[in-house]
Amino acid sequence: MSASLSRTAVDALRASTPGAQCITHFNHAGASLASSATLEAIHAHLWREATLGPMEAGVAAREQTERARLLAAQLLNAQPAEIAMTTGNSPGWGAAFAALGPWQPGDRILVGRHEWGGNLAAMQLVAQRAGASIEAIPSDSSGAVDPHALEAMLDDRVRLIALTWLPANGGLINPAAAIGRVARRHGIPYFVDAAQAVGQLPVDVVEVGCDVLSGAGRKALRGPKGTGLLYVRQDFLSRLTPVFVDTRSAPLDLNGEPVLRNDAARFESAEASLALRCGLANALQEALEIGIDNIRARIDGIAQALRMELANIPGVTVLDQGVERSGLVAFNVVGLDAISVQRSLAAKGVSIGSNGVGYTPMDMAFRGLDQIARASVSYLTTELEIGKLLEGIRALAH
Structure with missing residues (x-):
């Protein structure tokens, strides 16, 4: 295993993580375990709401929301104005x-074979209504x-290239930056679903070359469920008109006309859990302090060791693909x-995940899989x- 984080450092991180004392957790790709400090940040704001009033407490939370935005921008090598705080990756x-x-008849959407089922659902509704098509990009x-x-x-009918960077049904890491270079050469919008990547891999949106990148707070970042990040490249923002706006995303001017914000916050809502954003700010700070390179190195070492051990168990088939995992x-x-x-492992106090076809329908169908068990690790x-x-x-x- 990697020595990027010392045993002493890992022990200290685990000691400050309540869940690590209660469960043997191998479902970090579903949702990881929050630290005590992240939980305390959430609780502190809830207490402010209870004692000051929710609206009054919201004033105090603005600083934490902007802190989260600044930290997210640092994490992704973006500008703060390019970051929207969301309620999760899919939203x-x-x-x-x-x-x-x-969308118009004949428009084409090109996706990786491993595209997240929720994204495909959104794309398929649009394609069915407009007469557009969704096509899978071949894999190597x-x-x-x-x-x-x-x-x-x-060709000139391609309106979007979409990639799930780290699929939900295996350890594959797709070549996001290489796909981005193709998209940039041809001026085609490029969306990256980085739900599993943010907080686990170094993410540089400039290197990736994406126009939009989404991430979740609850996974590798160890933030609270119900939080997420959305990066929108500043030069691309004018091409996006939200289908829902409110006083946060498009405040009315003196003539009563809505004015879309000129930053990524045009995708934010006035209704949000500020307590969860306080928790996310703390989780982002912790990830940056530990160091994403350190996190990546340790997770990679642990996962490689686990794959080798599983492959040596008769009756167990490891299903991961890719060169980098x-x-x-x-x-x-x-x-x-x-x-x-x-369920059997849960009865022994060990939590893992399991996926059906709906998570990654194209890849599961291509590989003849109807289900997979998944054990996802953390630096913890x-x-x-x-x-x-x-x-x-x-x-x-046996």
Whole structure:
């Protein structure tokens, strides 16, 4: 395993994480475990709302919202004006996608084979109504989206290239920056779903070359559920007209006319949980202090070790693709469905995830899979926890 974070540092991080004392957690790709300080930041604002009044407490929370925006910009190598605070990855991605319209018959949307099912649902509704098409970009021999194959598909009808950077059904890491270079050369809008990447990998939106990038607070960032980040490149903002606005995103001028904000906050709502934003600000600060390079190195080392151990268990098939891989390890146990594996491990105090076809329908269909079990690690994960997970899986495989 990686020595990027010392055992002493990991022990200290675990000691300040209540969930680490209660559960052997291998579902960090679903939602990770928040620190005590993040929980305290949320509680402190809820207490302000209870004692000052929610509207009055909101004044005090503005500073934390802007702090979160500044920290997110630092994390993504963006400008603060290019960051919107959202309620999650899908709401942010969906709002930006909806703002792209109108669509025309014959318009084409090109997606990676591993596209998140929620994004596909939004795209399919638009495509069905407008007569547009959604087409999968071929993958290379490793399973990753192929930039050369993408370039060969392009014509003047392509309205959008969309990529899920780290798929939900395996450890593959797609070549987001290489896809971005193709999109930029041809001037085609490029959306990146970075729900699993933000907080786990170094993310540089300039290097990636995306117009829009969405992320979740609850995953690798260890922030609260119900928070997310949306990056919108400043020069691209004028091409997006939100389908929903309010006094936050489009305040009325003196003539009573709505004026869209000239920053990414045109995708924010006046109705938001400020307590959760306080928690997100703390989670962002912690991730930056630990160092994303350190986080990536440790997660990579742990996940590689786990894959090797699982591959050596008779009756277990590791399903991860790609050359570069994430902290999500997908597998199946012969003779058992993924939900049964998940429930059996939960009975032993070990939490993992399980996916059906709906998470990544194109890739699951292409690979002939109807389910996968997934064990996703964090920099908090220890050898002792891996041992407990492997013990449970060995028992099931027998």
